Amino acid sequence: KRQHPSVLNGVGGSFEDKTNDFLCPICFELIEEAHITRCGHTFCFGCIARSLETYGRCPKCSFVLNGPEHIFPNFLLNELISKHKMQLKRKIELTPNFESPDAPVDSLRQFLASESENLSLPDVNVILEVLTQRKHILEAETCVAQNRLLHQFLEHLLNQKKTQLTLLAREVDLIERDIKDVEVILKDADARRSELEDKCKAVENDLNQEMKDEEESFNGSKKNPENAMNTMSLCRKRMHAHFDDFVQCYFKSDSTKTAAESTSTPSGLDVFRENLVKFSRYSTLRPLATLNYSSDIFNNSTIVSSIEFDKDNELFAIAGVTKRIKVFDYASVIRDVVDIHYPSIEMISSSKISCVSWNSYHKSTLASSDYEGSVTVWDVSTGQRTKTFQEHEKRCWSVDFNDVDTRLIASGSDDARVKLWSLNMEHSVASLEAKANVCCVKFNPRSSCHLAFGSADHCVHYYDLRNMKEALCVFKGHRKAVSYVKFLNREDIVSASTDSQLKLWNINSSHCLRSFVGHINEKNFVGLATNGDYVACGSENNSLFVYYKGLSKQIFSFKFDAVRSVLEKDKKDEDVNEFVSAVCWRQHSNVVVAANSQGIIKILELC
Numbered sequence: 001k002r003q004h005p006s007v008l009n010g011v012g013g014s015f016e017d018k019t020n021d022f023l024c025p026i027c028f029e030l031i032e033e034a035h036i037t038r039c040g041h042t043f044c045f046g047c048i049a050r051s052l053e054t055y056g057r058c059p060k061c062s063f064v065l066n067g068p069e070h071i072f073p074n075f076l077l078n079e080l081i082s083k084h085k086m087q088l089k090r091k092i093e094l095t096p097n098f099e100s101p102d103a104p105v106d107s108l109r110q111f112l113a114s115e116s117e118n119l120s121l122p123d124v125n126v127i128l129e130v131l132t133q134r135k136h137i138l139e140a141e142t143c144v145a146q147n148r149l150l151h152q153f154l155e156h157l158l159n160q161k162k163t164q165l166t167l168l169a170r171e172v173d174l175i176e177r178d179i180k181d182v183e184v185i186l187k188d189a190d191a192r193r194s195e196l197e198d199k200c201k202a203v204e205n206d207l208n209q210e211m212k213d214e215e216e217s218f219n220g221s222k223k224n225p226e227n228a229m230n231t232m233s234l235c236r237k238r239m240h241a242h243f244d245d246f247v248q249c250y251f252k253s254d255s256t257k258t259a260a261e262s263t264s265t266p267s268g269l270d271v272f273r274e275n276l277v278k279f280s281r282y283s284t285l286r287p288l289a290t291l292n293y294s295s296d297i298f299n300n301s302t303i304v305s306s307i308e309f310d311k312d313n314e315l316f317a318i319a320g321v322t323k324r325i326k327v328f329d330y331a332s333v334i335r336d337v338v339d340i341h342y343p344s345i346e347m348i349s350s351s352k353i354s355c356v357s358w359n360s361y362h363k364s365t366l367a368s369s370d371y372e373g374s375v376t377v378w379d380v381s382t383g384q385r386t387k388t389f390q391e392h393e394k395r396c397w398s399v400d401f402n403d404v405d406t407r408l409i410a411s412g413s414d415d416a417r418v419k420l421w422s423l424n425m426e427h428s429v430a431s432l433e434a435k436a437n438v439c440c441v442k443f444n445p446r447s448s449c450h451l452a453f454g455s456a457d458h459c460v461h462y463y464d465l466r467n468m469k470e471a472l473c474v475f476k477g478h479r480k481a482v483s484y485v486k487f488l489n490r491e492d493i494v495s496a497s498t499d500s501q502l503k504l505w506n507i508n509s510s511h512c513l514r515s516f517v518g519h520i521n522e523k524n525f526v527g528l529a530t531n532g533d534y535v536a537c538g539s540e541n542n543s544l545f546v547y548y549k550g551l552s553k554q555i556f557s558f559k560f561d562a563v564r565s566v567l568e569k570d571k572k573d574e575d576v577n578e579f580v581s582a583v584c585w586r587q588h589s590n591v592v593v594a595a596n597s598q599g600i601i602k603i604l605e606l607c
Helices: 045-054 074-092 103-118 121-206 207-222 223-241 242-253 259-263 265-280 328-334
Strands: 034-037 042-044 071-073 287-292 304-309 314-320 324-329 347-348 353-358 365-370 375-379 384-389 396-403 409-411 419-421 431-433 436-444 450-455 457-465 471-474 483-487 492-497 503-506 510-518 526-529 534-538 545-550 554-559 580-586 591-594 601-604
Touching: 034 074, 034 287, 042 045, 045 071, 121 265, 121 328, 223 265, 223 471, 259 304, 265 545, 287 324, 287 328, 287 554, 304 591, 314 591, 324 328, 324 353, 324 365, 347 375, 347 409, 365 396, 375 409, 409 436, 409 450, 436 554, 450 483, 450 492, 457 483, 457 492, 483 526, 492 526, 534 580, 534 591, 545 591, 545 601, 554 601
Parallel strands: 304 353, 304 580, 353 396, 396 436, 436 483, 526 580
Antiparallel strands: 034 042, 034 071, 287 601, 304 314, 314 324, 324 347, 353 365, 365 375, 375 384, 396 409, 409 419, 419 431, 436 450, 450 457, 457 471, 483 492, 492 503, 503 510, 526 534, 534 545, 545 554, 580 591, 591 601
16 A cells, blocks of 8 residues: 655654654744744744744744744754654664655656656556546545534534523423413402402492592502502613523522423412512612711721621611721611711720621620630620630631520631630630631521631631531632621521622532622622622722622612822822721611721611
8 A cells, every 4th residue: 555645744644743843833844943932932943033024923822022032042852853863864774675754755756757758648548547546535535524524513513402492492381381370370360459449449439528538638648550650660671681690590490390380380480579579679779877987087097897786776886997886876877867976885995896796685785806816795785895705816807696595606717716605604615626717707597506607718617516526518619718608598698708709508508509790809808798688798999789699790789989088188089999898787677788998887778
């Protein structure tokens, strides 16, 4: 069988890679005077020099090369090429019958060039017939190879589209069944409404004119049809703005539904309806009041690190780097027309305060953690310390009261420990060793023995305190340290990280249920709070972001005004690095309180 003609100076074809490492990418010959570029590619000196004169870029990666000063001799490769040439030469010398891969083609060419005049017509016809047959064979092989590749591509594409079609048909069937279910509900509701309206009209006809007038006056604040239509139009507009998120939410909620359930309203559809209704309940954030953490106009360090409401949502405490805990009466703050508000009581710590937490049973009991590693218990009614725990070796970032066992306190510190304290004991009752700095701790609100904490190892750890040897679950997914962790309910956890993401978890699964993106958080503690349905967090663009737990994108944001001290008055807006530093929900309400790094506190209402 005749050898295939060689190409590329010794490489018999694309499948033969004997000297591929020694070929110049420009001339496809063995490299002469190997030179390497700053980007790491090697060429013949002559080839790369000519290329740089013309284009000024690396021929392989287009890296900008300004001239010959950006190329350098590749001595090692030159030595390897020299050895390769010597080996090839020695093989030819030691093997008398050795023929290079180019020999058959060269011999044929020489024969045709020298003997063509001696060939007769029959000889020429035979040669042409052989070459023509060979040409047809090569063309057929090429055609088969090309069309086989095309056939494989089309087969893969067809299978992919069939899979998509099957999935689409399943989704269409699901939507059609849900539409029928909703139409049945609407029909029944319309029938009941018509029946009730008829009864109301009959009752009204029996009333005298005076009673009718009084009723009309009493119902004057009722929404008229035009207002109802405007509200529905606004809800529809906001729904379309988040349509893709709702599509994912819908199919996820109905993913477990089967055809057998089509006779009744499926639970998945109930969940999605609830999400849709709660999402459309509010349309904006409205400021109710503004407070200042510090009244010192020369004080540049007024970061609010923590805001918390007491068990009755009547008092809220504000604490931060001024070492002061200020307790305000919520009703008084909302009722006052002016924006100058004074705290009901003020407590002074010996160090900057990182976090505060109210006791859920004793209304006047408040715990705080500080930068010296201390955990302090305060009596808010008197403004005095009642207990101080000083076992942490480094800065303490977080403190939390247990809502079930109200004597129990947890704290997390840079010493990589979570410590448990009791109001009845002078020292810690237990210590949980973490492998990294602990940034936040939070008890499960429905349990006395379950606790979650976030740390610098990028994970959220969930423990049963009755077995502290290992975590019940470790939630992995954040790319940076976990700065906050909060419970939406008994089973759902939301965490915040300096990777600019919030993540939703369930204690029964280690996989992330949803990521919330939109805010900016790369280096600071920006706050995190939830009321069970909505999640609020700060951002490093001086804004508050509000998410709904069923959607990945924010539904509201509120921008704080840039307020400067006297010393920063001449700074431009972009030079002032302000950020929202603390967030808190007033539980069982639509009110959220947020503060920024300038000590400005805003009480906002979802409406």
